[in-house]
Amino acid sequence: MSTDALPQSMVALVDCNNFYASCERVFDPALIGKPIGVLSNNDGCVIARSAELKALNIEMATPAFQVYPLQNRFGIILRSSNYALYGDLSSRVMQVLDSFSPSVERYSIDEAFLDLSGMQDSVSNICQQIACKVPIYTGIPVSVGAAPSKTLAKIASHLAKKQPGRQNVCVFEHADDPELLIWLKSLPIEEIWGIGRRLGQKLRQAGIETALQLRDTDHRWLKRNFNVLVARTALELKGTHCIHVDDAPEPRQNIMCSRSFSKTTNSLAELKEAIRFHCQIACEKLRKQNSLAQAVLVTIRTNGNRFGPQHKEARAYPLPQATDDTALILKYAQEQLELLHQPGLRYQKAGVMLLDLIPHRPMQLGLFQKEQASISEQGQKRRQLMQTMDQLNNKIGKQAVGFGLARKEANWQMKMAHRSPRYTTCWQEIPVVKAK
DNA sequence: CTGGGAAGAT
DNA sequence: ATCTTCC
Structure with a gap:
């Protein structure tokens, strides 16, 4: 090999918008435009919000009992988690993504990383296609961010969602894109993927408060004074692709x-x-x-x-x-x-x-x-x-046969007072269409 | 009256 | 084992 630059790495993060809330809408269009909250297990607290609910300043993890009294006044609709539905819609989304890249990492129920290195088509084109096709095929709106590393792709997808003009797509072909740098400069340290509240505090104590500052901090110093993960994150911010797209993860260890x-x-x-x-x-x-x-x-x-x-x-x-x-x-x-x-x-x-x-x-x-x-x-x-x-x-269906009896009303069963039908995974609950 | 599941570093 | 982080 000569001094040729390595082929530019390119990663896209596809993120379903307000995933659980969007899922609730797919088979119940009456919910479109309404403030929807999805509750955690046992109907404990709000874990997903539609844009309309966010606009009402109902924060993430708000206890359900605090929302109940507001429901009538604001027309808020609360739903119990319906993981059968979300899981199924998630795999539909992933299936569509598989058609865009041979290497798709299912990162979470509502997010996937795609390796877009060395694609024929332009990255922007591919990302626009994804943002356009996934909602058509699945009913789930998505944001797409692409950049040379996963950490930057995360940031791009955030912008894709947040900045109205972008129409859910944001691509940074190069890590030194001036627009990206401006954004990094204003990005608080704890909003970076991999930097949580604790590390954020420690970094701030060391005078590192923005993504740009972290990016420009000496690698060895970070490794010595923090840990390898923080050092790696800094490299990723520079556009070095350290955390690879893993499309065949090892089986769970526990x-x-x-x-x-x-x-x-x-x-x-x-x-x-x-x-x-x-x-x-x-x-x-x-x-x-x-x-x-x-x-x-x-x-x-x-x-x-x-x-x-x-x-x-x-x-x-x-x-x-x-x-x-x-x-x-x-x-x-x-x-x-x-x-x-x-x-x-x-x-x-x-x-x-x-x-x-x-x-x-x-x-x-x-x-x-x-x-x-x-x-x-x-x-x-x-x-x-x-x-x-x-x-x-x-x-x-789950636990149709098993050891011992599973009582529906058992105390340890989840409280699920507001669950929507399992439209796609349960024969008894498939949607019924009435035609005249 | 405030979730569950997993990974990885130390 | 415990802590931290992620979603």
Whole structure:
């Protein structure tokens, strides 16, 4: 290689606008133009807002009970989280994005990074196409930001959304684009991707208050006085593509399922019911990503916001062998729960975590490998049972079959007073069209 | 009356 | 293990 410059890297971030609120509108157009808020699990607080709700100065994470009294006056519509719907619409959006680049990283339910390096078409063109096509195909409006690095693409997408004239697209072909520099100069340090509240404070103490300042701070100094991540972020701001688009992420290293009770409980039976539920969901996820767990951890905790005796503890238990068998994992989880549980305390939350996950490589048994076959005969049967359960649950609906009964009204079930229909994933709830 | 899940650094 | 960050 000579001194030729490396091919310019180019990353796009596609971000769904007010994703959950937009999802609610797709099958209920009456919501268009109205202030919509989507609530967290248990209908606790607002976690997504339509533009109209933002305009009413309802902040993110506002407790639901503070919004209820305003609903009538401002015509605010609140919805419980409908993850079945959001997940499905998310994969539709991702599918459309797949047609724009061979390398698409599903970064979160509503965001994706696209590697646009070395594309034939101009980056601006591609980004405009994305911003135009995704809403047509899915009903979800998106913003698209593109730049030489992920961190800059994040900033670009922010501008795409924020600045009205841009029509949801913002492209910086070069990291030294004068317009970008002006923006970096006014961008507060803690609004940069990867710099949270804590680091922001520390950086400010060191006199670094804007994105531009961070970008121009010595790399080694940052590494020494902060950490590699901050140093890397500074490089990214310079346009060096350090955080690559990862379109084939490794399987999860651990899987956690936990939830708060709608009311605290001191009943061991109720805790067991919750653990059983979480265990089954966790094991489903485990099998879905084709892994085996080597340890299971059970955690319970009382409500730390209340007075009274507190208890917050987790117990990990190493499984005798790596497994994805719900029945087995469940058995050990229940044992751990009994060891943890202190009668008389009121618990607020319970959870299960599967740890030390390793890939499961199903052995191809030869036709005459009798010995091996007999050893794993029980295992094979269990495996089939699990597979059948997963298939049924996939087909009919979450937890259609499982271990023990899942009571709809159970205390640990989510409060979901305002959930919209699962239009796309549940036969009973598909939209009905009336034609004259 | 204020969420759940995961990764990675230290 | 704990802390921090992200969405």
